[in-house]
Amino acid sequence: MINFNEETYLRIGKGAMKLKSRIDEITAAVTQKGYKNLFLIGSGGSAAMFMPFEHFLKTKSTIPAYLEIAAELVVSGHNQLGKESVCIFTSSSGTTSETVAAAKYCKEKGATTICISGKEDVPFVKDASYAIVNEMDDFSASDADYIVLYMLYFSLMHKHGDFEKYEEFCENLAKLPDALVEVKKQCDEKAQQFAIRYKDAPYHMLTGAGSVWGETYSYAMCVMEEMQWIKTKSVKAAEFFHGSLELVDDNMSLIVIMGEDETRPMCQRVIDFAKRYTKNLTVFDTADYRLAGISDEFRQYLSPIIMTAVLDRVSIHLEAQRGHSLDIRRYYKVVEY
Amino acid sequence: MINFNEETYLRIGKGAMKLKSRIDEITAAVTQKGYKNLFLIGSGGSAAMFMPFEHFLKTKSTIPAYLEIAAELVVSGHNQLGKESVCIFTSSSGTTSETVAAAKYCKEKGATTICISGKEDVPFVKDASYAIVNEMDDFSASDADYIVLYMLYFSLMHKHGDFEKYEEFCENLAKLPDALVEVKKQCDEKAQQFAIRYKDAPYHMLTGAGSVWGETYSYAMCVMEEMQWIKTKSVKAAEFFHGSLELVDDNMSLIVIMGEDETRPMCQRVIDFAKRYTKNLTVFDTADYRLAGISDEFRQYLSPIIMTAVLDRVSIHLEAQRGHSLDIRRYYKVVEY
Structure with missing residues (x-):
């Protein structure tokens, strides 16, 4: 195939799976603390990647979930957002200005923030309640990001009692990078x-x-x-x-x-x-x-x-x-x- | 102005205001019974007309609200929808197939349905928990429909303690048809x-x-x-x-x-x-x-x-x-x- 680096793709895709224990640790902590709703907050491509998870949350779980465009949320506010909210963000560079501003806004409202990024040394990661740092390159970013999002959202659903087969699902996820090359x-x-x-x-x-x-x-x-x-x-x-x-x-x-x-x-x-x-x-x-x-x-x-x-x-x-x-x-x- | 019947436009717009007491009666009943959330359900133009009210509900009230596309809701379901939900629909003909099917679906789930229509003698109206029948013609339908929606949603917000100036707002709404002609x-x-x-x-x-x-x-x-x-x-x-x-x-x-x-x-x-x-x-x-x-x-x-x-x-x-x-x-x- 033209313009496809299989080795890099597989390394990054499989690398994402290594974050499972970190993710399960985060979802255990937020579930134990308790939360009233989830906010999925992004812009453009990152908002779009959250859309399937909003779909799964409303159809396969009983966790109230809201998908919001970062810049709109910051100017308009949202009265369901507060101390009992868990807000999830992803930015591969960790510097997407609207996403960074929205994460800051939600933290100031007292919400718990989970920030996923390809870079470690950015305020977006440092100021998060919980950060997930994942190797991403431009080319494979969305596939690796998806694997992290699947683990994160399905782990939350699992711990909420809505998705029994989480461990089996993750075993399947681990095989996904190879399957996707095919x-x-x-x-x-x-x-x-x-x-x-x-x-x-x-x-x-x-x-x-x-x-x-x-x-x-x-x-x-x-x-x-x-x-x-x-x-x-x-x-x-x-x-x-x-x-x-x-x-x-x-x-x-x-x-x-x-x-x-x-x-x-x-x-x-x-x-x-x-x-x-x-x-x-x-x-x-x-x-x-x-x-x-x-x-x-x-x-x-x-x-x-x-x-x-x-x-x-x-x-x-x-x-x-x-x-x-x-x-x-x-x-x-x-x-x- | 070409193609504008001012007399009809004003009659229909002002006619919508006559529904205020009926609307206030409905919102008093659903508020007294109590509800957990609102569902705003439509297709195409009717879904689009609900979008501003979703915006107002999330930014100006504390009522949890979900805007859903009728056909998607029926095939995918929504786990926040249930006996404690109030579901709102509008169809000027009362026969938009997806909207009618969604109203039936929500009723079967035990939700309270409020159906707004320009026609009286249709199952959409007869089977509703509460119906609001409003004269509409093709041309002025959306303006008259908006006036009904403003009264309905802002009355719900008012009775929920989120919008104090409802009566004053309605006095302004009554002047709107004339103002909009201008x-x-x-x-x-x-x-x-x-x-x-x-x-x-x-x-x-x-x-x-x-x-x-x-x-x-x-x-x-x-x-x-x-x-x-x-x-x-x-x-x-x-x-x-x-x-x-x-x-x-x-x-x-x-x-x-x-x-x-x-x-x-x-x-x-x-x-x-x-x-x-x-x-x-x-x-x-x-x-x-x-x-x-x-x-x-x-x-x-x-x-x-x-x-x-x-x-x-x-x-x-x-x-x-x-x-x-x-x-x-x-x-x-x-x-x-």
Whole structure:
């Protein structure tokens, strides 16, 4: 596969698993102290990575959970946030300004903060109630970050009495980096064909549901828009039928991002509709890929990380076919705003 | 003003106010019984209309509130939903299939349901724990619906001890239909100029924050996409800087939807950025319009309904300039899906 360092990917992915005892220690401490609710707080890609966990918390656990955009939270406040809240943040650099400000804000409100970062020597980590420091590089950051988030949220759910098979789930997580390398190999030809066919497409509509909605949202905004300067619309599959459907025709690329949870029929409904009205439908479906060594019962939870492994290959091929580096920006970190 | 029936608009808007005693009766009953949380449940435009109230509930009250997409809720469930929940729905026809199914689902879970509709003789109304029937026509539906929603949510907040000035607020609401007719007159020239300038624009990016984010989201999806077949992206102002900003240049129309709450600086940040990099920036700002007879202290709450009054004029002029009827659909209610 082009532009893929398997060795680094596996080292970072497996490295994340070493944090399990640290994570279990943190979740034991916050559970013992007791908390009223969880706040999942991020910006852009980090908010999007929290979306599947908000979905799991509300559908698989009884812990009240709120997902908030960092900058909005700081200006607007939130009356459910207080001393009995546990607030979770992730920033690979540890310096994302809105996330750092929100962590400080929540700490000042008396909440317990758990901050995940790739860097150790930053106030974001030092000022956290609990910090989780994880090796990340730019390329593998989201996959390794996901593994940490799975352990953290599912450990909280486990200790809350909502997820019995946590230890077995973690044994499966440990096999995931190897399995995901194989997923990347399985999807690479499809990713390349997509990039060849759509390299000149000026606009894509992306739709997804449930645990992969966050991937849908962030792939549109943080990859296609930010890294490739391609216009997009991301719309939840259930919302697609309340307006966006009217745009569908052969002149438009429609991408369905499909996972394996209970919201699958909503994506299928979009697919069934779109097949009648456009030839430019692409479906990325986690169910198409073997996950060696992973128990089938856990696939419903793993759809977001499987999807990010697949879509990363799409990005690599878009970069190659379009001759547009994934690293180039016009504004972000180039000008002040 | 073209295509505006002032008499009908005022009759329906003022008619909504007659529901105050019915609404106060309902909120007294549910408050007396007691509830643990509120669920705001809708699809497309109706979900979008609930977004400002979710914002007010979390920032101005201590009532836990969850905004859910109707079809997602029914397939995924939500563990905070139960006998102690109050679930609120609106459907002007009373027949929106996902909303009707979600109301039935919540009732079966033992929750109290409050259903708002323009039609009386539908199961959606008959099966509700409490129904609010309001005259609506297609054109004025959202403004009249907003007035009902303001009374309902602010009455709940008032009885919960979170909004002292409810009666005074309602006295102001009663003056709103007249004030909004004047807003429409004030913005009409600007709306027409926008439509003339952008009648051939193939794509708009819309950004907004706080209490007007719902209007931003629905104007993009339910008007520009559904009624005009124009491609859009809607992105929260805080999220704009996490990807979408890279698209900004003179070839793209950027629309900032700006209200008068505490999130205003986020929209201002987008404006300050965009002014440097594009000539195609349009700002619709509720602060530009006089609201005759309305106390300034309530403007922060009224931004969504002011904005819908403004954007309705934009729709009318887009229809006229583009020769594309707001009523024409390719798929919705035309084909089965």
